[in-house]
Amino acid sequence: MNPRRSASVFSPEILRPAVGASFAKLDPRVQLGNPVMFIVEVGALLTSIIWIVQAAGGSTGSNDPAWFTLTVAVWLWLTVVFANLAEALAEGRGKAQADTLRSMRTDTVATLRDGTTKPAGELAPGDVVVIEAGEFIPGDGTVIEGIASVDESAITGESAPVIREAGGDRSAVTGGTRVLSDHIVVEITQEPGKTFLDRMIALVEGAERRKTPNEIALGILLAGMTLVFLIVVVSLRPFALFSGTDVSTTTLIALLIALIPTTIGALLSAIGIAGMDRLVRRNVLALSGRAVEASGDVDVLLLDKTGTITLGNREATAFLPMPGVGESELAEAAQLASLADETPEGRSIVVLAKQYGLREHEFAPQSAEFVPFTAQTRMSGVNINGDQLRKGAGDAIIDWIESEGGSAPPELRRELDEISSEGGTPLAVARNNKVLGVIYLRDIIKDGMTERFDQLRQMGIRTVMITGDNRLTAAKIAKESGVDDFLAEATPEAKLALIKQEQSEGRLVAMTGDGTNDAPALAQADVGVAMNTGTQAAREAGNMVDLDSNPTKLIEIVEVGKQLLITRGALTTFSIANDIAKYFAILPAIFAATYAVSGSTSGPLDKLNLMNLGSPNSAIISAIIFNALVIPLLVPIALRGVTYRPIGATALLRRNMLIYGLGGIIAPFIGIKLIDLIIHNLLGA
């Protein structure tokens, strides 16, 4: 599966099954869930019956020609079909993904640690299985022994294998992925049928879709409006009769269907499914629709500094020698001390030293004895040619010098403090008992972050940087990157406390996390995005999983959430605004002859035929056709979503009111007129 594929809305492989599904969905039991479309279906049924009676020569008490009744009936059926099609299309896009996923759910046989075997489908939480290279992992679980490279392309789309190992933050494995090398022992954590893969299939298919609170609220509003229009139309008959005009049932049904918010009623569930789908396309799995909506509301974004705001690693940018030490002497010592240091920081020191004309291979490696970094010493280095070279945190080097009988010069302390205050990280370098100088490691802020934060501010979202650094460093980086606030020396507890604090002030908080110790915070946050590379605990705690494990994804998630709501609001507005034109099409048609002077067929209300539609019948049919056609025409907007622009709420409201409100008033005038031109002038209706 290619998760980033951008299939056209109407691509044949999706369209074909969707058309089938849209007819299957005509089942009234399906329609009952959507009161608006249910009314349309009832209307279609009633007009069909009237036509059958007419066609059979029976009396229906109206003067409508049979072709008129039939046309209305057909277009009402089509309205329902189009609505079903929109939903089926939205579902269809997910189905394609689901099929790929399902094909991976091969029934492997799991080997338990005691040597017995069990079909994957029968594994229970707590079972411990052994997986050899080349085998599929039978279920979700946590690696408890061993390390292995795993191919997770099936779920992430990323072809490069990832490392999974016991302990730490890379211990979660997903059923359906394949071990490439080595072997691991995994403790199963999920019941069969509820695995990550199962949930993913259900999600992309929309099978488990439950209406979100906001969707329910909108549904109530739409149902209410439908009820009002029902009363409007029902009461119109006696009103018209009093005025000497008999309105046929077919016409009243046509008026009702034109008035009730069919457009948004038809597209509402498609919008919801498509919103989920857009997240899936960004390789994010939302575990509930509620979480997607909530992400549109996020007020505060907690971002980890490392990897999100700054490049994952610090870089050496300067050598600052102590008095009496040459810069290149320091550089050489730093280089030697870092030769065996494979961390990105270590490498960056070597690279920087090259600028001083030093090359890596100026010594025989066998004569060197490398001293690795340990958590106790907090320094590393090399013993070479009788010299002991060390680099490490300032305090650690000072301690070491003093234990070697030397003493640190006062300039060292000053230099260390200065670098910290500038937001950098200092590493001291020493040879034997003498401090040579300091290496300036600097956090590198990712390109474009300042703009990103500006954008978020425009969206009304405050960003908070979370870092383990001290306050000085954190403040410096926060200032440089343009983030609004920061939490320094962050512990999981401090993070949780911050979230609770923000929430108590009424804000919605979003965060990303991967480690087990992030789990409480992820669970507490309103939108918790767990990195797929993280632990099983983190993945369980969050309400979204980012398969790419990209912490900046949060920003996109917020946009998708907003887009989802905007699309709903915009199409609701459009749908209701359309009614004005429909009134001006249908009512003058119904009442064209009402209170006409005897001998004339054109009464006072005929003046309201602003669109100058050909005949009463063509006016009503045009309105109904427009009402039906607008659904498929808007499907692309429903599925892609209305573009979100971070221009501030009021400007955005103004913009959308103009496009969807004013546009919704004007567009149908044009559309209905065009349809009328075709069916009246060309087809003679």
Add this chain to the structure above:
Amino acid sequence: MLQGWIQIAIFFAALVAIVPLLGGYMARVFSGQPVLLERVLGPVERLIYAAIRVKPDRGQDWKAYARSVVLFSIASFVGLYAIMRLQGSLPWNPEGFKAPPWDLSFNTTASFVTNTNWQYYGGETTMSYFTQMVGLAVQNFVSAAVGIAVVIAVIRGIVSRSGTSLGNFWQDLTRATLYVLLPIAFVAALVLVSQGVIQNFSSYSDVTGVVGSVQHFAFGPVASQEAIKELGTNGGGFFNVNSAMPFENSNGLTNFLEMLLVLSIPAALTFTYGRMVGNRRQGWALFAAMSVMFIAAVAVVYTAESNPTPAMTAAGVNAQTTDGTTGGNLLDKEQRFGIANSALFNAVTTVTSCGAVNSAMESFTGIGGAVPMANMGTSEVIFGGVGSGLYGMLLFVILAVFIGGLMVGRTPEYLGKKIEAREIKLATLGALYMPFAVLIATGLGIATEYGKKSLYSGGPQGFSETLYAYMSQGNNNGSAFAGYTGFIQPEAGNAGSFGITFADLLGGGTMIFVRFVPILIVLAIAGSLAGKKVAPTGLGTLRTDSPTFVVLLIGIVVLIGALTFFPALLLGPVVQGLTQELF
């Protein structure tokens, strides 16, 4: 025309001027801040609490508050109905009127308890001074006070950051009456008397005129009732012709004052609202939205009435405006008010749920008559009734916030409080109940033989009469196309223009339904908002005090009103407005 526009501009300027004064004062009264009048009336207030046995500081949750509102209204109903039915045995009855029949008494009681003041009777030919003064006028006070109390409770719910209390109904009722309604009504009544509005207990008397014709004069305590009739947006006239009667509304100044009284509290409450929610712009935004719709209504009706009706033209009358004549459609309008002040009064009384009239709505031009119906079609939220206008508008605000919130990509919130399915459910009901009641009642009125009995005219005019009757009663307005049942013309001594049981019951039921359903809805919303956390506003928050939001709010109010009543209006006033034909 220009002179008329100037008068309208002066009136609006006066309104804008009193809004912050009265609004700020009411905010003080209802947030327990000291007001000057307390020094005088404080003992009276405490006496009332003692007499009715309440502890004013005891907060009520929404259910308790609503229960008190309903029970008090039931008590009001029982009391007023009893007074009417016992009229024949009660004092201050110079003409010896008998009790109005049960069906009219029911309709009238429902009408006054619900702040509607729809009148199927002629005041001076049906009701004794006692009934008018001790019965009807008391309801003019307390039904208005109930409206104020409810909206204040709703505001408290919106503001409240913890707990469930919306305040104490009895305290709000008492303070609204004692510190707001009574003092203003007292002063206004005296001003009215000084200009010729009568205030006495004299018996009706015959006067022989200059050329020997005998006139039978009706008197009574009119000014005291007139003042609260306007101030409380009640509208029930002492006389059958309401504020057209010179004894109720004697000159340009009284007319100006009466219109100002009608709008003062509904308009000022927007400012009270802004003050109480801690953001005056919120109040001004609502005021702006209401004002735009109000001014549009005035402009349309004034322009329409400045032209003759098709019937006038057919009679050969040109009705041009020249020096020394008002021109226009002066039929059923008073010379001293002219076209401008009749049109303005028409708009004032129908954007609010007042219903007092200084000219006959039924004789307006087609379009001129469509305006009051359109105003009522917006559920009376353009200023609206005392209290009821603002709480009605807040229902639309919730809908606007919902749609607008979606359009900016946030689940909706209002003043920091999340609007969720429960609030939307209630607000939808709130936008629904009125068209529901009006259309069904009109349908019954127009389609049944019982209903048709009430019609005076046929054709579109007859339809308008019926539609107007149920729009008016269905919005607690009270103004009328008075031909409806009014063809049974009152004569001194008979019981007035009543006697159609069907219309009495249908209208009475409608009035009760549309009064208490929204009260329960808004109190329930207030109750559910009361406990909610307040989210701080940010750039992404939909601002509800911006011009853009005002436009959205107007759009939603107008659209919902238009979409529900457009077809009906077409068949009544609009069809007449579009033709020169006579029917």
Add this chain to the structure above:
Amino acid sequence: MRKDILTSFLAIIVFTVLCGILYPLAVTGVSQVAFNNAANGSQIESNGKVVGSKLIAQSFEGRRDYFQPRPSQTDYNPAGTYFNNAGPNNTDTRDLIAGNVKAYLALEGRYNADLSAENVPVDAVTGSASGVDPHISQKNAEIQAHRIAAVRKLPLPTVTQLIKDNTDGRFIGLIGESGVNVLELNLALDKESSR
């Protein structure tokens, strides 16, 4: 609940006493002292006898020597008022107005050669809302002045001056519509004639 019911009934009694008895009595008391004439109906006396109210139009029907008020649907009854309720597109309304026009022209046409239905002042041929509108428009009065002058044999400028004297202007020149008070004008006319 029971306490609430008790409170409700007590409250309606208390508010009835306060707003239904004390308040109107207080207004009446002050009014009767401070604005006695206005409070009692702005009655006008002529020769020591009450002849009507200056706020209420009365009938001068059949008297060519008096200014005529606007037509009245109630025969100028101030104790049984009602509107015309004449729909804008009703044939009845046309007939009502046409009748008024005919009567007006019949009365005034003789004295105003160029008077036609086209240019009658609208107030002269339409019933007012109250049926007792005390005013007519200046234009209407000026037309009638010709008849009055002829019948009473008064110089037209005298009559015109009387009209001016009995015209109620707008409040502070701005609010309301000016109109000529027919009863006051007619009384002034009698005074002028008897001089």
